[in-house]
Amino acid sequence: MDISLSQGSAILPSVSLNKSVMPDSLAVKIENLSISYKINVESKKTLKNALMRASRGERVRTKTVEAVKNLTLDIPHGSVLGIVGANGAGKSTLMRSIAGILPPTQGRIGVNGKISTLLALGVGFNKALSGRDNIILGGLASGLSRDEIESQTDAIAEFADLPEGFIDMPVRTYSSGMYSRVAFSVAVNMTPDILLLDEALSAGDAAFKEKSFNKMRQLCEEARTILIVSHALSSINELCDHAIWLHRGQMLASGKPGEITEKYLKFLNVGELPSSYEDL
Ligand SMILES: Nc1ncnc2c1ncn2[C@@H]1O[C@H](COP(=O)(O)OP(=O)(O)O)[C@@H](O)[C@H]1O
Numbered sequence: 001m002d003i004s005l006s007q008g009s010a011i012l013p014s015v016s017l018n019k020s021v022m023p024d025s026l027a028v029k030i031e032n033l034s035i036s037y038k039i040n041v042e043s044k045k046t047l048k049n050a051l052m053r054a055s056r057g058e059r060v061r062t063k064t065v066e067a068v069k070n071l072t073l074d075i076p077h078g079s080v081l082g083i084v085g086a087n088g089a090g091k092s093t094l095m096r097s098i099a100g101i102l103p104p105t106q107g108r109i110g111v112n113g114k115i116s117t118l119l120a121l122g123v124g125f126n127k128a129l130s131g132r133d134n135i136i137l138g139g140l141a142s143g144l145s146r147d148e149i150e151s152q153t154d155a156i157a158e159f160a161d162l163p164e165g166f167i168d169m170p171v172r173t174y175s176s177g178m179y180s181r182v183a184f185s186v187a188v189n190m191t192p193d194i195l196l197l198d199e200a201l202s203a204g205d206a207a208f209k210e211k212s213f214n215k216m217r218q219l220c221e222e223a224r225t226i227l228i229v230s231h232a233l234s235s236i237n238e239l240c241d242h243a244i245w246l247h248r249g250q251m252l253a254s255g256k257p258g259e260i261t262e263k264y265l266k267f268l269n270v271g272e273l274p275s276s277y278e279d280l
């Protein structure tokens, strides 16, 4: 798992933005957020081509992709927000920007609290290190102190439920199922204020899925702020208290999970966008 910035890089704002006022009741405040990627549109990216172009004094042709467009959203503390949308809708881009991995091209993101993430294309484990060492690194990355982490390492390893001895083996020896179990276990057990899960509810086999779902339900009840990107619409309905639908970078709908997933499902089945939305 890498941060997938290889095809393009985020475009940084040209002016520094003023810090906005962030009320204590909010976990995340998103104001007029836009995120664009700049992609090179060369058919073949070879050194030879690059040199030829340079010798002719040509510049690399680039294209801009607007992954998130002018999004404004307040997420109160303790809310569980579901995010649905088709592939390429901008869900992962939004999650990465809230996690602080991707800076906004325009607008602002304010975050109040400690974030823990499990992102589809997020920061991965160091494959040369053992599962246990990666748990410690994950904890440090989430802002926990060494003592806090050490007191939790065993519980996290146990939750991941790996075959005997694997927790002290290098992560590169893990199956993808084992990898995602440890990743899930780290993310949910770091007791974050804000938990970001990008398509993470489907890790592992049926038994682990049930265990992770129960853990999710427990976290939701503990009034933590959780953002869930998932194609499992029934999980969104069951876990979340609010949902939004992203479509081509824009928020098409925001409301009760049941209503949003129903609208989205209708769109998936018959390709019908909500009537309130005429701008596509
Ligand atoms: N690193 C990147 N470089 C260039 N374009 C990207 C990058 N990551 C995502 N995109 C583009 O941004 C848009 C939104 O992608 P993404 O946030 O991954 O959507 P989702 O998670 O909803 O499937 C898509 O058009 C995608 O191709």
Ligand SMILES: [Mg+2]
Residues within 6 Å of the ligand: 091, 092, 093, 120, 198
């Ligand atoms: Mg995604």
